[in-house]
Amino acid sequence: MIAAVYFRPPEFSLRWIHVWRRNLLVWKKLAIASVLGNIADPLLYMLALGYGIGAFVPEVGGMKYIAFIGTGMVCQSAMFTSSFEAMYSAFSRMHMQRTWEAIINAPLSLDDVMFAEWMWAASKAVVSTAAILAVILLLGFGHSWLAVWVLPLGFLIGLTFGAFGLVMNALAPGYDFFTYFFTLVLTPMLLLSGVFFPVAQMPPALAAAAEFLPLKHAIDLARPLLTGTAPAAVALHVAVLFAYACVAYFAALVLTRRRLLK
Amino acid sequence: MMAKGAPPSDDGVVLRVAGLRKSYGDSEVVRGLDFSIRRGECFGLLGPNGAGKTTTLRCCLGLIDPDGGSIELVGLPVPQAARAARVRVGVVPQMDNLDPDFTVTENLVVYGRYFGIPYATLRARIPKLLEFAGLSSKGDVGIRTLSGGMKRRLTLARALVNDPELLILDEPTTGLDPQARHLIWNGLRQLLSQGKTILLTTHFMDEAERLATRLAVIDHGVMIASDTPQALIRAHVxxxxxxxxxxxxxxxxxxxxxxxxxxxxxxxxxxxxxxxxxxxxxxxxxxxxxxxxxxxxxxxxxxxxxxxxxxxxx
Incomplete structure (x- = not known):
């Protein structure tokens, strides 16, 4: 049972910006290593699978396999970066370093801290999206102004998975707990959302289930944008991502209040 | 909301707690607590582990809502106006929570920003804060290289970044060696001589005896005695x-x-x-x-x- 008091609506003040700036200052000290980390993993997938499997599968969905997988990697990278930030990094700040405790003794509320962490996770997703986008452009794909739209899309993906991560953060007894989220949520999401192969390849039941996965909707937007065509059903895809983001964020807020405000 | 720098209440009471109650499930941790702290006092809140000290402090800061009673912090009702009240209060927590990724100065700057203090004001204040903490030569040093005593002194300096009307310290010298404790005590006496008001929880009796001008002993969530240290000893022992x-x-x-x-x-x-x-x-x-x-x-x-x-x- 969660006491009714924790369900009060989010309290908003502009002081959250100072917490976001705090995280930015830490990140700036480690920015190069952090961006390399953001790029390395998806880049390896893109090159290995793109050129390896691409040799057998010349075209998927009307594009080269490396381009196909590259567009998936943009979304994958935003997803992993924001999840990681909202779980491991936020947990360090909340639990190990007690940074949040210090902040809420100042004239900030826990709601401000949570909002800042959410925005920060989404901001980092934009950074990694931009890094992958740069790689894609260098490899010679995505040469269309529409491609720039993946940056706000990266932010939206970051809001969704950052909020999921904050839910896990609120429940975590320790770092090991986050493995469940990677194994049970993110990995299936990655395999079923059309990153490596089109969703239509799957049995109809699985393909139908994939319609409920936020990453699938992100990829439905990213793939046309990076191949220079306007995506279809933009409102639906954005609405699904945004709805997941808001519901998960409110759940994270309630659970974090219960964890810390006692 | 009161203007910045406005005096607290007219009667000089910086913190007034009346009939405070707080329960967790079936156990009532604070059971009707009354006390008030006047400007310039060092008020010690003593009690064994689990007596309700930390819960009381968290209620006073508006971090948790009490089940009953009223709290007035620097003239403002808490929890209703807790945010505005916290602008004028400094807190030294029980456990160090400095930012390990920052230098000494960055810790002060970033913390000052949470209070909305303009950078120019902060920059002017920081040398004095570093001097107070005995860390003038350590401004650009990372937190990880500081000793436990230095970290505590920096935490104390950080709590002063907004020039607070009330300083709340939750067991400020727990875990420190005797030399480091004496340095903290010197710092606190210096603040008292400047007219600062302090609320201190501790379970070190020598600390309370040296610093507190008045104290309250609480146990099982109720106050069992309150007076000056000398008067309490005279009256009970x-x-x-x-x-x-x-x-x-x-x-x-x-x-x-x-x-x-x-x-x-x-x-x-x-x-x-x-x-x-x-x-x-x-x-x-x-x-x-x-x-x-x-x-x-x-x-x-x-x-x-x-x-x-x-x-x-x-």
Whole structure:
């Protein structure tokens, strides 16, 4: 049972910006290593699978396999970066370093801290999206102004998975707990959302289930944008991502209040 | 909302707590607590572990909502106006929570920003804060290289970044060595002499005796005594204490001590003889050369033990 008091609506003040700036200052000290980390993993997938499997599968969905997988990697990278930030990094700040405790003794509320962490996770997703986008452009794909739209899309993906991560953060007894989220949520999401192969390849039941996965909707937007065509059903895809983001964020807020405000 | 720098209440009360109650499930942790702190005081809140000290502080800061009673912090109602009240309060938490990724100066700058202090004001304040903390030469040093005492002093300096009207310290010297504790105490005395108001929780009685101008002992969520340290000792404890220790101490206490002392308590192998007139006890001890003893005036620890008992609290 969660006491009714924790369900009060989010309290908003502009002081959250100072917490976001705090995280930015830490990140700036480690920015190069952090961006390399953001790029390395998806880049390896893109090159290995793109050129390896691409040799057998010349075209998927009307594009080269490396381009196909590259567009998936943009979304994958935003997803992993924001999840990681909202779980491991936020947990360090909340639990190990007690940074949040210090902040809420100042004239900030826990709601401000949570909002800042959410925005920060989404901001980092934009950074990694931009890094992958740069790689894609260098490899010679995505040469269309529409491609720039993946940056706000990266932010939206970051809001969704950052909020999921904050839910896990609120429940975590320790770092090991986050493995469940990677194994049970993110990995299936990655395999079923059309990153490596089109969703239509799957049995109809699985393909139908994939319609409920936020990453699938992100990829439905990213793939046309990076191949220079306007995506279809933009409102639906954005609405699904945004709805997941808001519901998960409110759940994270309630659970974090219960964890810390006692 | 009050303007920045406005005086607190007219009557000089910086914190007023009345009828405070807080329960967790079936257990009532704070059960009707009343106290108030006037400007310039150092008020000590004493109590064993689990007495409700930290819960009381969290209520006063508006971090948790009380179940009953009222709180007025720097003239503002809490929790309703807690954010505006916290702008004018400084907090030193029980456990260090400095930002490990930052230098000493960055810690102060970033914390100052949470209060909305303009950078120019912060920059002007920081040298004084560093000097106060004895860290003038350490401004650009990372937190990880500081000793425990330095970290504590920086945490204290950080709590002063907004020039607070009330400084709240939750067990400020727990885990420090004696040298580091004395430095913190010096710092706090310096602040008191400048007219700052302090609320201090501690379970070190020497700390409370040195610093607090007034204190309250709380246990099981209620206040069991409140006054100046000297008045409390006078009111509750016999003026002199003889501690007798060693193998034969308890046997001696049963045979002689109990009859001669005003009150006698034992803990482990030590007999505590509390006396209004210690002469008969000292004479009896002179006839028992095998025993070691310590004759001293009663202190706050005697008071604390008398009021809260000797059993262990976990």
């Amino acid at each position: 016999e003026p002199e204490v003889i501690e007798v220790f060693g193998d034969e101490a308890l046997a001696w206490a049963d045979a002689h001590g109990r009859a001669l002392a005003t009150r006698l308590e034992t803990a482990g192998e030590t007999a505590f003889c509390y006396a209004t007139d210690p002469k008969p006890l000292l004479a009896a001890l002179a006839d028992a050369p095998g025993l070691r003893y310590l004759h001293r005036p009663a202190n706050l620890e005697d008071l604390f033990i008398k009021l809260t008992g000797r059993e262990l609290r976990d």
